[in-house]
Amino acid sequence: MKNSVVNPKVILVGAGPGDPDLITVKGLNAIKNADIVLYDALVNKDLLQYASDNVQCIYVGKRFNQHKFSQDQINQLLVDYANEYGTVVRLKGGDSFVFGRGSEEINFVESKGVEAEVIPGISSALSVPANQGIPLTKRNVNESFWVITGTTSNGNISKDIVQGAQSKATLVVLMGLRNFSLIMEEVKRYRHKHTPIAIIQNGTLPNETIAIDTVGNYKNMIDSIDYSSPGIIVVGDVVAEHPSFLEEEIQRVLEFSF
Ligand SMILES: C[S@@+](CC[C@H](N)C(=O)[O-])C[C@H]1O[C@@H](n2cnc3c(N)ncnc32)[C@H](O)[C@@H]1O
Structure with missing residues (x-):
């Protein structure tokens, strides 16, 4: 590909x-000024309307092993497009550095002599529970939260789930729905059966759902999981x-009392 621009640049934007309103002002301005946009599967497409009319927005998403491009191809595209068009905005779901392979892309781009910038995004790990009114920390309840992948690169659950289950930390598990039962069986070994759990899907979107129960009753939640979201x-x-959770607890107490 020809090297025709003076200042090739890649900006990773979270x-x-x-919810498209949950991008940063800086991220939105980057989209407005982009010469080309490459976007991922979990990016809200409403954000693409902010790119200039003549700017191409190219989907390079990877979901459920349906990969249009491999990670190596995406890395190369970023460099090629930066050299051809100028400023590439690489739009990624949540924050690019939270299970987003953002650092791999930055390292590759810089190794090819192309300038890179990172504009942080609001990670689903923080914002999806917050949107449901679930705090990740609460004074006198817990002292940390762990953000863990539920599926490692070999498909297994992370050993950190086992470590986290042994702590008092709030566990926030991303990419864990397909391993939900395995994860819960590990958690059950260390946490009290009344420990509350939530599954939040399509967080911050109009079709957001939440299922709440306890570790002891996790099997009740399996049928409600939508594996495509x-x-x-x-x-x-x-x-x-x-x-x-309070309502369900009240129901349980009432059922028990009568
Ligand atoms: C590859 S990870 C990328 C995470 C992203 N970089 C972030 O900071 O949110 C994708 C996982 O994030 C979680 N996720 C992302 N957006 C979500 C949303 N709106 N609602 C619920 N979970 C979400 C899911 O666990 C999904 O499988």
Whole structure:
């Protein structure tokens, strides 16, 4: 590909969790000034309307092993397009550095002599529970939260789930729905059966859903999982802050009393 521009550049922009209003002002301005946009599967396409009329927006998403481009191809495209068009905006779901392979892309681009910039995004790990009123930390309840992948590169659950289950931390599990039962069996070994859990899908979008139950009853939640939509699992006493947890607890107490 010809090297025709003076200042080739790649900007990694975190698009936020889904609601297009949850991108940063800086990220939005980058889209407006882009010469070309490459976007991922979980990026809200409403954001693409902010690119200039003549700017191409190219889908390079990877979902459920349906990859239009391999990661190596994406890395190369970033360099080629920067050299051909100028400023490439690489739009990624949530924050590019949270399970987003952002650093791999930056390293590759810079190794080819192309300038790179990172504009942070609001990660789903933080914003999706917050949007449901679930705090990741609460004074006197927990002292940390762990953001863990539920599926490692070999398809297994992460050993960090086992470590996290042994702590009092809130566990926020991304990419874990397909391994939900395996994850819950590990959690059950260390956490009290009444520990609340939530599965939030399509967080911050109009079709957002939440299922809430306890570790002991996790099997009740399996049928409600939509494997075609993104979802996070939250484990920990902070989930009890969600209003529907209280309602379910009241129902349980009432059923038990009569
Ligand atoms: C490859 S990871 C990328 C995470 C992203 N970089 C971030 O910071 O949010 C994709 C996973 O993030 C979670 N996720 C992303 N957006 C979500 C949303 N709107 N609702 C629920 N989970 C979401 C899901 O667990 C999904 O499988």
